[in-house]
Amino acid sequence: MTQAAVAIEGLHVRYGRIMALDGLDMRVPAGGVTGLLGRNGAGKTTTIRAILGLVRPREGEIRVLDSPPSRTTRARTSVLFAEHGLVPEMTLMENLVCWGMINSLGLAEARSRAEAVLHTLGTLHSAAAPVRELSSGNRRLAGIARAFMLPRDLVLLDEPTASLDPVRAEEIRAGIRELAGHSAVLLSTHNLVEAEELCDRVVIIHNGRRLAGGTPEELSEPGDVHLVRTESGTALFRGQRHRPDGKGFVRLDSGVSAADTLAELLREGNRVVEFRPERKSLSQTFLELAEEES
């Protein structure tokens, strides 16, 4: 089994009367990107807080980088919450320099790291601007600069590309992929397309419990629905003629395996040009699971 950066077993966390995590089990492997998916209130932010040791669990166990969450594990972890975490009145550079110093860097090193990360993100021109004067996208980018500024073994990102334009979002995704080469990344997101594209593994949670987990491919396992393209365009199946969709494929919910469906199609005289099982998107899987639970 892959060594885990985070191992959570049967974690229960309560805020007053509200049970935020209700026996959560999950693992974040030591490398790559793990996606944490769930609806609003599913427990994603609480999971991140628990990893940082910012909530007191009622039950269960959590280990971060082989230790219980503590100041030592926080020194090896970087986080971007939904809020950027920067002081709005201070300039971006002042924020980053102070953040570096709070994380044990000297003034000169903090300044040089800040300049380097702003240069990498292409936001050096905003360094002297107060954070409150930046656009919402640039404020998000400023938060990302803070989270990426220090090399860490574990990086926790809550909706990192929210409010970024598509070009910036793609740049940040590339940055996350690069980061995942030497750190474990836990990415909490609502953007299922992003999760599918970026994550090596995905954990879906609902009401503080794990619903499903695995690679995006495992979670989008084909079912009994198949796509067929024929020479005539339409397909005769079980005595009925089916019309194609806009892409020229006829969608058949056969209820049997791909091999049996293809055999039936050929028996009924269809001249098959292309045939494949329909793969569910992560988004479909997520919606189905969420609907089942609701």
Place this chain on the structure above:
Amino acid sequence: MTAGLTLREMYHTVRSMGKAGLVRFLLVYVGLLGIVIPLQVNIPEVSIMIFGLLPLYIAGPAGVDAFAGERDRSTLETLLASPISPGRLLAGKLSFCAGFALLASWIAMGAFSLVSALSGRPLPGPAPYLAALALGVLTAVLSGLAGMSVSLNARSARSSQQWYSLVLVAVAVGLPLLVSRVIPHIPPGVRTAVVSAFDAGWVSAGSLGVAAVLILAIAALGMRLAVRMRRLWVLNGG
């Protein structure tokens, strides 16, 4: 870590005030409290003690913002996610509150001394100056801790300020009332002994006693705050 936090507090305060705010601050603290009022008091030894009490008005309000302001700005959670310890967080915040108050007080004291010398007024001797400096350090730390203590439990910066104002009023009104009630019950011999404890001048048993009381209060408040600081890291209230 502590230096980074102190620097952050300084930047935040200076940027929040802006240039116009800084000028107003200097006009009020240096101009009015540092020059005009002390020059109205014709006893230089009394005037100089104003600078020992001036930090009360600066360190406390700065401390009031320490944690409640972080909550309002949504920066507290990120700060707590750093490897900073409760002790260092407390030290970093307190260094700024006390340091800022002392700096303002010392600038005002310098202005007062300069104006006194230029206008030919008598200046107090070195002992009153040293006493004012020592008192300034103690009041800066004590009021900074008091402000931070209120801030730790407040839900927002506004409620923190309201609570701190209530505490100030309670102390300003309650303490003299308490003293006036207690004094008649103190035996005359003890009263005479207490008064005569200050007879030796600035370095007397009386003044050392006052310093000891302030130091004890600082130690008690500081220890209580250090213990309660750990609660900050428990966002679900235990």
